[in-house]
Amino acid sequence: MRVEVLLFGPLADAAGRDSLSVNTDATQPTARDVLDALTQAQPAMRSMLTACRLAVNHAFADDATLIRAGDEVAVIGLVSGG
Amino acid sequence: MRVEVLLFGPLADAAGRDSLSVNTDATQPTARDVLDALTQAQPAMRSMLTACRLAVNHAFADDATLIRAGDEVAVIGLVSGG
């Protein structure tokens, strides 16, 4: 399945864009599958991605969370509010 | 020496007045002497006075602090600001 992933902050700076489209082998991928596919597709971002969590529909997702078509998926790296 | 002692809060309520005059045997009494003389003169206030400190010229005094004529002396019981 093809998943559009939103990027923010340092991750968006590193990628030079606000979103990336990643391809997973699974037809119904988990959050872990998406993060792994992203890491494979963007080896230069590997070290940043190890500290990342996936958010699905505005909530942090477990590794096992299933991604469905139409879900809003975002990678949340180190945040820096306050 | 005769020492005028200011009272506040519950102590003033218990004494029914804002100050008391106490007599000490010493010609130059210490803060401890004054508190002891006050306790002897006001046995009804004994339990309240055990939790009290003496302030001399607007600063807490040690037991050994000497009281001089003209000093402003106050008994500070349990406070309750905030």
Added chain:
Amino acid sequence: MACAVAHIMDGPLNPSVTHGHMDGGAGAVVTFLGVVRSEEHGARIDALEYTTYDPMAERILRALAADAIERFSVRSIAAEHSRGRVAVGECSFRLTIASVHRREALDAADWFIERMKRDAPIWKRPIPAPSPAVIDGAAI
């Protein structure tokens, strides 16, 4: 620049806290407001009446502020306490602490209030709320 100020004010304090100018070094400003609660030892009250021993009360608050600045390495502390009557819901105490990071300011606030409640010659007397009988002019 470290700065310790303390004042005893007549009546309730203004609960609006305005920070007109904040210097670029302080990243955290913690403000603590003490508000008169509607109950004191389980009984309903209308107000608290504060008595202070002046000028010792201000002197102690200022000394505590200077001490807390040293202990917690905060940049500034300003303390105000009411004298006289302060009604339920009104503000009787305000503490403002500026620091580089938040933890020092929160720790300094806790320490300052603890010490104030031990050492500052300030006393409160509850003003009881009238009983319903008194309000209505007759027992219910």
Added chain:
Amino acid sequence: MACAVAHIMDGPLNPSVTHGHMDGGAGAVVTFLGVVRSEEHGARIDALEYTTYDPMAERILRALAADAIERFSVRSIAAEHSRGRVAVGECSFRLTIASVHRREALDAADWFIERMKRDAPIWKRPIPAPSPAVIDGAAI
């Protein structure tokens, strides 16, 4: 009554802390202001530019507020965070916590900020201060 609110606002927050009505149950109101400092990682800056992931940022802040109300038994928590440019000395974050006693409010403030810095999808980018050479239009 327990109440958790959170908002992301455009630009700097108003640094005035106004408590129009304070209910008679809360004896302590702690306000924390986060102020943009003039240095970021040792370099002088003019401002911070905040990016937020909306509406997840508000949702996380609101969830943290509700969680903190439970954990620390405080009465209410209101959190606001800036989006966009906030200049040095301006306020980018405000947290207001009302509680019966001070300790819960101070502890809840510390916990909330710690969790916000871990979980809220908000990012800042420093806007460097122009170097003297740029200000003068010529190297010194």
